[in-house]
Amino acid sequence: MEESIDKRAREAIDEAIFPGCIVGIVRRDGQRFLFPFGRFTYDRESPPVDDDSLFDIASITKVIPTAVLALKLMGESKLDLYDRVERFLPELGNSHKNEIMVWHLLTHTLHYGFRL
Incomplete structure (x- = not known):
């Protein structure tokens, strides 16, 4: 082990x-x-x-209800991991941010980031 x-x-x-x-x-x-x-x-x-x-676990507690709600919406076919976030936030449609998908947000993998 x-x-x-x-x-x-x-x-x-x-x-x-x-x-x-x-x-x-x-x-x-x-x-x-x-x-x-x-x-x-x-x-x-x-x-x-x-x-x-x-x-410091910072805002990690936000992940739990967010993931539960995302799973619920996916079960109801109202959300897909590959939906572009602009579907829900149309104001992102005219920028490089329109490539962001739901799974990027749920996995914290936008790659705009910084190193710790």
């Missing part, structure tokens, strides 16, 4: 999906394991993540 977690976390860091993380596992018998990986930012001088590291 530890080898698999190590491999996947390091691949994600190497692919710049995130600079660091902690994977936590609690077994049925109550045993707890923490596996820290990487750093807080992509800067090589950034402190390494360790067992006691704290992370």
Whole structure:
């Protein structure tokens, strides 16, 4: 198990999906394991993540109701992952932003971004 977690976390860091993380596992018998990986930012001088590291989860709680509502609308055939956002926000139609699809928003993959 530890080898698999190590491999996947390091691949994600190497692919710049995130600079660091902690994977936590609690077994049925109550045993707890923490596996820290990487750093807080992509800067090589950034402190390494360790067992006691704290992370700012910011607005991650917005993801849960948004995903649930998106799934509900997809189930009702009112939304498709490949719908262009301009369908719902026509004011985006005359800009480069008209290429944004629903799945970009749900997966945070617009690629306009910045590095942490």
